[in-house]
Amino acid sequence: MPGADKETDLTERIEAFLADLKRGGSGTGPLRGSGEMARETTYLLRRITAQARWSSAGDLMEIIRNEGRRMTAAQPSETTVGNMVRRVLKIIREEYARSRGSSEETEQQESLHKLLTAGELSEENFRQHFVLLKANVIEAINELLTELDGTTDNIAMQALEHIHSNEVIMTVGRSRTVEAFLKDAARKRKFHVIVAECAPFCQVYAILSLPSTHHPTIPPCLSTPLYSTHHLCSHVQALASGIHNHILAFSRELFPLATVLLHLHCLLFGVLGWVSVQHFEISADVRRGFINVI
Missing domain, CATH: 1.20.120.420 (translation initiation factor eif-2b, domain 1)
Structure with missing residues (x-):
């Protein structure tokens, strides 16, 4: 049948x-x-x-x-x-x-x-x-x-509007959307990226394994454990994150870090994507620091 x-x-x-x-x-x-x-x-x-x-x-x-x-x-x-x-x-x-x-x-x-x-x-x-x-x-x-x-490409096309020359951008774990976003900006802007590693996934080396000498569109990257990122906060201009749960976006590990960056250092927190949307009750001064890239 x-x-x-x-x-x-x-x-x-x-x-x-x-x-x-x-x-x-x-x-x-x-x-x-x-x-x-x-x-x-x-x-x-x-x-x-x-x-x-x-x-x-x-x-x-x-x-x-x-x-x-x-x-x-x-x-x-x-x-x-x-x-x-x-x-x-x-x-x-x-x-x-x-x-x-x-x-x-x-x-x-x-x-x-x-x-x-x-x-x-x-x-x-x-x-x-x-x-x-x-x-x-x-x-x-x-x-x-x-x-x-077309979501990833549409987000990447907006990179130059949010990343400027000589900035230090922090991200957490590996997100293909964030990776495409940074690569697109690196075509015309020179900046540095700090990638906070988050166990147990440990996918940062998938990005760092591509040396910028052979891939000029990949910005210089520094890997650091997530727990030590507060030492680098004063050097960072923006925090870019994907919204997938596997990279701990909007999780108990990342959200306190974003809050500290926004509240103490007046930084921008870019959320790249629209597929998974999470909502949080945060203070007004922190909310003003959010940008939603899309």
Whole structure:
């Protein structure tokens, strides 16, 4: 039965993705950036949309929510997964509204968090069947994937607006987005980079293994343990960080460091990316030092 084969294939892919999430969180699997994780999650959600059995937007939203809860439960620290699930849920709502000929412009500011957690959200309003709904949702997800593919390049293009000559930039761990950001700035600006190492991942040497003598677009780098960075604070002009959890961005290790830099030394804290967004209650004088590069 072709239908049964599709369901079996979809189930296997979902289970493989869940197992991969668990391995990545235990330290035995490969560490991936938030961009790669966002794309993998979105590809799987697109496959679920295309292959799962559903007849209305309400059915599809229920399926996506259930699978999204399983994904976030498999690796709670991987906030990128949950954010992409919420993004796809928003796409389904928008495409359903367009199919009905109505507009959801008044709901554009609705929290993405509510779209996943509001399991009792008037599902009866999404029960009408539309023949073209599946094709429209898949097309919108494809547009999201195209947007994700260009995220790193779009961020890197803004590097010269935030990095100036002879500055000292500090970053933590390895982030492909930050790496691309710094390389783009190094094409026209000369500056120094301090990379704070954070165990147990220890991926800094993947950056330092590329000597600047052979790669002129890589700025001079100095590696230092995370716990000793406070000695260098007075020499740093800005702290640039990716937002992926694996590099301890916005974690208990990095956030106190950022707070000290901002409060005592009046530095800028650049957060590169948009896939995983974390919110914190911080004092007004610290909040004024934040910049969000995108």
